[in-house]
Amino acid sequence: MSEEYDNNKSYQAQSSEVLDGSAGSINPDMDYVRPAEIPEQDLYHAHSFIEKWIFCQDAKVIGVQYFLTAVFTGIVGLILSWLMRLQLGFPELAGFMTAEHYYQFVTMHGMIMVVYFLTALFLGGFGNYLIPLMVGARDMVFPYVNMLSFWMFFVAVAVLMASFFVPGGPTGAGWTLYPPQTILEGTPGSGMGILLMLISLSLFVIGFTMGGLNYMITILQARTRGMTLMRMPLTVWGIFTATVLAMLAFPALLVSAIMMTLDKVLQTSFFMPTILKAGEVLEYGGGSPILFQHLFWFFGHPEVYIVALPAFGIVSDLISVHARKNIFGYRMMVWAIVGIGGLSFFVWAHHMYVSGMNPWFGFFFATTTLIIAVPTAMKVYNWILTLWRGNIRINTVMLWCLGFIVTFVNGGITGIFLGNVSVDVPLSDTYFVIAHFHMVMGIAPLMVIMGAVYHWFPLVAGKMLHEGLGKWHFWITFLGAYSIYFPMHYLGFIGVPRRYFEMYDSPYMTSAVGMNEFISIAAFIVGAAQFILVFNIIKTLKTGKKAEQNPWKANSLEWYTSTVPPEHGNFGERLPVVHRWPYDFSVPGAKDDFIPQTTAPSEVANTEVEKT
């Protein structure tokens, strides 16, 4: 027994104990941190290969599992996008591709990238790895449920991938799955394909709920001593708020998936009105297609922020660390994250301005949508104000952050076009929308993911990724991606509708053939450039330079573990005690240009640190 479990060492550092280590000359009360409220977590240590690496309960391993599975789906999504771009840019080379194939690729690309790649990567991957480390916990609070969460996600991915191999292929209904066409013939994959998609989504929601409960309770109830809410890194704030959104938004997806499954399998008519198909009136009648759209976007819009908020949080930390400057306006940043999260539940119908819903909704949703631009703009200002008067290391991580700012501001501003109801009318359902959301929730979060990979790789693997390769990776990706999506807005201005397999001889598209070829070539290059990272990781793991502890000189707790990479239980004998926020960089009077969160005030008594 004693080998398997930590003996509940209920260690309680009293204030006197802390004082022993401090310089005696100053006011002893300044280092006081309340004693532990909660006893040590009861951890189950794995003792077989399977328990350690497969059905593992350690959040860090689960995080890596999530990460790798999500990256696998991401690569599938990337290959699908290549095929789509081949058809759009060089249809003569894509003779093997029918319209059915094209629509299936479009659909699977969208669903994979939004749900199975970005959501799983940010919350499952970064969330699992970073939350316990950053808040100073030994592990997630329910390790077993956490493990189930990953395996549920794994099964969801397996079901999704299986839909490529069923008769009729995967669904080609567009990632929004709008009924009635989703489950009617005339849409590819309206048989088994859509069924597997709906099952997979339901499994994803169930799996995510298990994980989400863990993230929330770990952040709310298992922080270490001294870790107040306002001392949490913004990464944790971002992931936390995104998780709250997910817990409240995914139910709508689950419900719409269940109802659509019943429409498909049992011929109920939740979303199905009377339909005339090939001269025959179908069995359906009386349902409302718009109801589905409301349910879907009640999930779908918070989903955008489920992807964006962790990215906001992570990028704030990266910028702060590498600019050697405190994040500007931390409290504003926190409230902006929370505010954006809250508002995101009241803007969903801006996806439906031309859906035929009651037109009076337009006024309300346009207003709420543009209100959300204010906290978002504040975040942008604070990022660039963090750079201002900083001491900026222009390394790979910072480059990704700068790339994020450019693409995010660009995509955010086109969002003001689309959110402003009557401006949306000519632009909706055109390539402008495609360009907008790829820029703002495709490329921008991807920039953050890449920055985060370069930033935390030394922690996860204990080795430094190669800088030169990293810079090549960045420049090709950033310049390539920007030249894909910036010109694409102009296709939307022309009026080219989205989801067109080909354009015939419409003047709209023929004028833009050259642009489409250019975009496709850029897409091939950007996609291929991602394998530089794969190569870099493999090379680094084999021959890379060993990372020292805390190579970036950061303050947050994940860099102060007992070993690198951290072992099960994260912090060795004793949990760290936190005395400050994680952004005390370049404090006047301090010896180094950073003060770790664990440094007691008395140790840096003669610095001009502000109380946080």
Place this chain on the structure above:
Amino acid sequence: MSEQKIDGFELKPGFKGMASDTGSDQTMFKGVHWGKAMMWIFLLSDTFVFSCFLISYMKGRGSTIVDWPNTSEVFSLHVGGVPVPLLLIAIMTFVLITSSGTMALAVKYGYEKNRKMCGWLILATAVGGLTFVGMQVFEWSKLIHEGVRPWGNPFGAAQFGSFFFMITGFHGFHVSIGVIFLFIYTYKVFAGHYDSKKRGWFTKMKGDYVEIEILGLYWHFVDLVWVFIFAFFYLW
């Protein structure tokens, strides 16, 4: 994580005090067991699931062209040839609410470490839940026998059957999950796992009587949802 200690922590008065307590270190909800907090948040999420179902139902019912079946006739039971509306459903509701009562008592005796009483009361709750599910099965088969199907029915709008089977089915699924856990917990209580702190078979975590309260939260929630379903389906 078995017992809670909040040494030296006193909740501060007023709104400011609340804000500073909430934002303080370690925990946001002082002295709340992790599992309990988890259940509350899960139930919040589940509330959204049921809300989406019920709002869809209201929208669906509000926008059908065909008349909605007369619920007091469709759901009535014939007792000696006389149709009694709401009879079955009244009994079902009574059983479920009663089981909530026994559940609450089980939690109380659990915390008092009264193993016997706690075990019997959980068993009673489980039996109550099982009765409810059984009566629901009876009601479903009665309706199916009368020709109500998810895709249509002889009484009116097709959506009646769709929503009825979907929502009561989803609720019944919740009750059934609860019943399974109630039986497992009955065993665990009688076997004394919570007294001996025996580790769980799957989770390898130590058992504690707080788990009964957590299950109780779930059970009361399922009850509460039933009240809404009752109101929206049978009284509207």
Place this chain on the structure above:
Amino acid sequence: MHAGIIFLLVIVGSVLFHIFTPWYWTDIASNWGGMDSTITLTFWVGGGVFVAVCLFMVYCVFRYSHKEDRRAEYKPEDKKLEKILTWATTLGVAALLAPGLIIWNQYVNVPKNALEVDVMAWQWGWQYRLPGADGKLGTTQVRNIADNNPFGINPDDPFGKDDIMIESDVINLENNRPVKILLRSVDVLHNWYVPQFRSKMDAVPGTVTFYWFEPNKVGEYEVLCAEYCGVGHYAMRGGVEVQDKADYEVWLSEQETFQQLSARYEKLNLDGNKLAKK
């Protein structure tokens, strides 16, 4: 250093691209010039913010890149600056929102004198119907749809008899006369979209949606489907021909009413029966 230069080139390139782009919107042919102006306004305000933010970022990269002997400034908050920025942004956003809402208000309020055009969408094509002499469209039902009744007009509805059925996927419109497009679909979602008119709305099965515009340029335009509707979505085209009043009236007089159409089909049936008997 080179990083800053490349970012600078990206921003300059974006601006130049916008100025010299050969790809921009089609010449407008309807009354919705306000939408274009709002786009232009949003473009300059938003574009200005984009350029300003990015230039500031590039400036920081040049000015504050890492030096061992320098320390960053330590200033966690600047309440005044944050307040100014918040209010400035709020004002800017409100200034963009206001014209958007004003035009939306016009968009959802159809002028009284608008000509109603019933557009029916199906996988994958369009059909049109105009009200007859009585100025009213007959009520319809999907179940009535047949070869001799392509719109499913209720045979008992007196308003339906004189409805004008257009046997073509091209509809003619009168120049400078507001049109209220009534959209219906018999199967899935569609969207009747003419880029030159700027306006669009989904056709939703089970309900009738609408929008309006006033064509103001004589010519022929292509209709695109702008809501994904299955595998034939990209090929679902139609046409609009905007004509002067005189030409339009000539065209209108050549169209068949519902009554005439029914009669023609009856005759066809009779002829068919006769042929069969012979």
